[in-house]
Amino acid sequence: GPGPASGRGRSFLGLDAAAAPVTLSPDAPLGARQATVVYDDQADAFTLLPGSSQELCYLAGEAVLEPRPLTGGEELRLGSNTLRFVPFCGGGFRW
Numbered sequence: 001g002p003g004p005a006s007g008r009g010r011s012f013l014g015l016d017a018a019a020a021p022v023t024l025s026p027d028a029p030l031g032a033r034q035a036t037v038v039y040d041d042q043a044d045a046f047t048l049l050p051g052s053s054q055e056l057c058y059l060a061g062e063a064v065l066e067p068r069p070l071t072g073g074e075e076l077r078l079g080s081n082t083l084r085f086v087p088f089c090g091g092g093f094r095w
Contacts, residue, residue: 011037013078014051034078035064039089046070046087055079 014033035057036049048059048068057064058077076083 009039011039012051012074013037013057013083035076037070037085040069041089044089046085048074048076048085 012033012059013035017063032051032053034051034053034055036051038047038049039045040047046069048057048064048070049066051057055078059068059074061063061077070087072085072087075084
């Protein structure tokens with residue numbers, strides 16, 4: 001669950017640690033590491049990085065080809081999935 005050290009560093013969007021596909025719905029599995037969300041606790045900042053798979057991640061309709069800052073509320077598209085980024089740190093609150 002959430003707490004100290006949870007979510008710090010890199011969070012990969014795509015295949016899980018056992019290389020099993022992450023499925024958000026039965027007809028919309030994600031590819032391997034389509035994107036990475038990084039939380040830098042010293043800078044209190046989130047960054048979206050392009051993944052290492054052939055499939056692209058889109059932020060606000062644009063392909064993520066280089067690091068992009070995330071502040072909250074952005075829409076990410078991975079394959080046929082659309083996700084909203086909701087930070088659980090920032091604005092004076094940290095775990």
